[in-house]
Amino acid sequence: MKSRTIQRFREKTIEGALLSSALATVLITFGIIGVLLFETLEFFREVSLWEFVTSTQWTPLFQDKHFGILPLLCGTFLTSAIAMAVAGPIGLVSAIYLSEYASPRVRNAVKPALEVLAAIPTVVFGYFALLTVTPFLRKFIPELSGFNALSAGIVMGVMIIPIIASLSEDALTAVPMALREGSLAVGATRLQTSLRVVLPAALSGVGSAFILGVSRAVGETMVVAIAAGQQPKLTLNPLTSVETVTAYIVQVSLGDTPYGTIEYRTIFAAGMSLFVLTFAFNIFSYWLRKKFREEYD
Amino acid sequence: MRTSRVAxxxxxxxxxxxxxxxLFVLGWLLYTVFADGLQRLSWNFLVSFPSRKPEQAGILSAWVGTVWLMAVTLAAAFPLGVAAGTYLEEYGKKNRLAGLIEMNIANLAAVPSIIYGLLGLGLFVRVLHMGRSVLAGGLTLAILVLPVIVMATRESLRAIPPSIREASLALGATKWQTVRHQILPAAMPGILTGTILAMSRAIGETAPLITIGALTYIAFLPAHPVMAEFPFLSLKGLFDPFTALPIQVFNWVSRPQKAFSTNAAAGIIVLLAIVFFMNGVAILIRNHYRKKIRW
Structure with missing residues (x-):
């Protein structure tokens, strides 16, 4: 009888320990929000929120300080848009090809190779963008500057292809065979079936993949820090040097910024903007994916 | 009709x-890295400290720092991740709290890595006074890979058929005995595969380490963990400043001189060799057990 009680106690203790590990992951989220919020609030004691969202200059490291986040957001938007212009079409076409056209043999050969692409550290892509892609593009666009949004964006796009391709492919493959068979039976070609039956049926899953791709591009750091430059500018010209939110955080972290100064706090304010942005994307993507999962149960 | 066939x-x-x-771009990337860096790769490159003179510089402090970091990351993230995954899959499957934790983990997995760097800077470096040490860096990376390990654990546990659980419980084993002696051992290959993949991601992470203030120029190693006298093991190195392989590569890439970018390429070859090796091992484990286990 007594050993029963001990055993029950042990079971409960272990379950409690496992639960606290699971709760630790929630603590991480609170930790992130807490740290960002604390430093950001300190930041807004010295800088008005109005200036932060409306000023068109970002010069916290100069004598004449301006704290407008817009130029950094503009850089992030520009590089991410270029990345999505590359990764979106290529990723989607690859996904359709892999799920609707390719033979199992081709699929089994290509998918692991795309995984290799996804496994390469981002600093390597940064090297590639700065020292290979930029000189290559300069042969065609002589006015391209040494650091530019274009090659950083393109390389980031290549980096994101595997994410979009593999998540979209999962969504397409999950569409029931009966839908395809019905379409083919009434005389549609594979292309018509893919584009008008399978793709619409998988739209929420494909949408979720795209949003996750955007979120990755917005948060990507090393490629833009290495190849896009360090000039916060309100421009949509991809041939010039820009600075993204992430690249700014790297720039300040590399310098010896003393703890507690306004310069130190800018990276948390910038990080907070980044976190809010990607958080919104992630939740939206998660919600889309959950919704799509229930569709064919 | 005709045109639709052509289309x-x-x-x-x-x-x-x-x-x-x-894949073409992948090939192009590998070609340029090897064409530039292979000539620089030598024994001296592996056992020399970084230097102002590119031809004498090496990656000793970088790869030793990476080994230290990975040890801390693994020690922190593996037990925590497996425990959290086990709870979510085996214990709290249906309750609301588990649903919330699940959404939280999915979201954490997509938070940009540089945000984890800011968390590490605010929490480990400042509030917990660890400084810019190996410990702070390793724990930051541990938090970064934790969601990946949790998800890998859950996936492997889900693949174990319910009949195994039912058989064990029917024989009178408690829930924990079932999990500890039946479910976890059966799921271990999958968990290990996921963990190795997570670690191979952590090895290449640069941004969070820069954010917590990893130094880019370090010409010494963390204190050696093995000592001649009692107690033979020293953890003093945990509190030393550090650099890591991707940080060293980044440092060399950012310099304008050609000789340094050649060093960067050589560093990248070493980094890629480690990453590909780890991925290869993970795939081998996966394939080996997939063939062996038949439920």
Whole structure:
């Protein structure tokens, strides 16, 4: 009888320990929000929120300080848009090809190779963008500057292809065979079936993949820090040097910024903007994916 | 009718081109890295400290720092991740709290890595006074890979058929005995595969380490963990400043001189060799057990 009680106690203790590990992951989220919020609030004691969202200059490291986040957001938007212009079409076409056209043999050969692409550290892509892609593009666009949004964006796009391709492919493959068979039976070609039956049926899953791709591009750091430059500018010209939110955080972290100064706090304010942005994307993507999962149960 | 068939064929070709284009870029990248860096790779490169003179510089402090970091990351993230995954899959499957934790983990997995760097800077470096040490860096990376390990654990546990659980429980084993002696051992290959993949991601992470203030120029190693006298093991190195392989590569890439970018390429070859090796081992484990276990 007594050993029963001990055993029950042990079971409960272990379950409690496992639960606290699971709760630790929630603590991480609170930790992130807490740290960002604390430093950001300190930041807004010295800088008005109005200036932060409306000023068109970002010069916290100069004598004449301006704290407008817009130029950094503009850089992030520009590089991410270029990345999505590359990764979106290529990723989607690859996904359709892999799920609707390719033979199992081709699929089994290509998918692991795309995984290799996804496994390469981002600093390597940064090297590639700065020292290979930029000189290559300069042969065609002589006015391209040494650091530019274009090659950083393109390389980031290549980096994101595997994410979009593999998540979209999962969504397409999950569409029931009966839908395809019905379409083919009434005389549609594979292309018509893919584009008008399978793709619409998988739209929420494909949408979720795209949003996750955007979120990755917005948060990507090393490629833009290495190849896009360090000039916060309100421009949509991809041939010039820009600075993204992430690249700014790297720039300040590399310098010896003393703890507690306004310069130190800018990276948390910038990080907070980044976190809010990607958080919104992630939740939206998660919600889309959950919704799509229930569709064919 | 005719044109739609032509369009179908054309799309098939275009699809193949699009799919292979990513691989083409991969090939191009590997070619340029090897063409530039292979000449620089030598024994001296592996056992020398960084230097102002590019031809004498090496990656000793970088790879030793990476080994230290990975040890801390693994020690922190593996037990915590497996425990959290086990709870979510085996214990709290249906309750609301588990649903919330699940959404939280999915979201954490997509938070940009540099945000984890800011968390590490605010929490480990400042509040917990660890300074810019190996410990702070390793724990930051541990938090970064934790969601990946949790998800890998859950997936492997889900693949174990319910009949195993039912048989064990029917024989009178408690829930924990079932999990500890039946479920976890059976799921271990999958968990290990996921963990190795997570670690191979952590090895290449640069941004969070820069954010917590990893130094880019370090000409010494963390205190050696093995000592001649009692107690033979020293953890003093945990509190030393550090650099890591991707940080060293980043440092060399950012310098304008050609000789340094050659060093960067050589560093990248070492980094890629480690990453590909780890991925290869993970795939081997996966394939080995997939063939062996038949439920």
């Amino acid at each position: 179908d064929r054309a799309f098939q070709v275009w699809g193949l081109v699009a799919t292979v284009s990513g």
